[in-house]
Amino acid sequence: MADNKKNKRNGRNNGDNDYNPRYRKMRKKVCPLCADKNLVLDYKNADQIRKFVNDKGKILPRRATGACAKHQRDITLAVKRARQIAVLPYTAE
Numbered sequence: 694m695a696d697n698k699k700n701k702r703n704g705r706n707n708g709d710n711d712y713n714p715r716y717r718k719m720r721k722k723v724c725p726l727c728a729d730k731n732l733v734l735d736y737k738n739a740d741q742i743r744k745f746v747n748d749k750g751k752i753l754p755r756r757a758t759g760a761c762a763k764h765q766r767d768i769t770l771a772v773k774r775a776r777q778i779a780v781l782p783y784t785a786e
């Protein structure tokens with residue numbers, strides 16, 4: 694009990710004593726396009742591009758795709774191009 698109070702005042706903890714799901718440690722995602730150098734994003738390849746949109750057709754955020762800033766920009770561009778040539782829908786339902 695006394696130790697607990699001391700820890701709170703300290704403002705630090707060793708990570709083991711309390712578990713907060715909001716700040717749970719997540720495995721660092723590695724960018725799928727950096728990981729595979731041979732993988733080239735093709736806006737005509739619907740199956741490939743579909744991995745970066747949700748079921749509503751929205752582009753997934755970086756926290757979901759795990760892509761780096763550079764490749765997230767490429768993904769966004771590819772999805773937008775795919776929409777324009779009707780490979781992907783702008784919206785579903």
Ligand SMILES: [Zn+2]
Nearest residue numbers: 724727761764
């Ligand atoms: Zn990358």
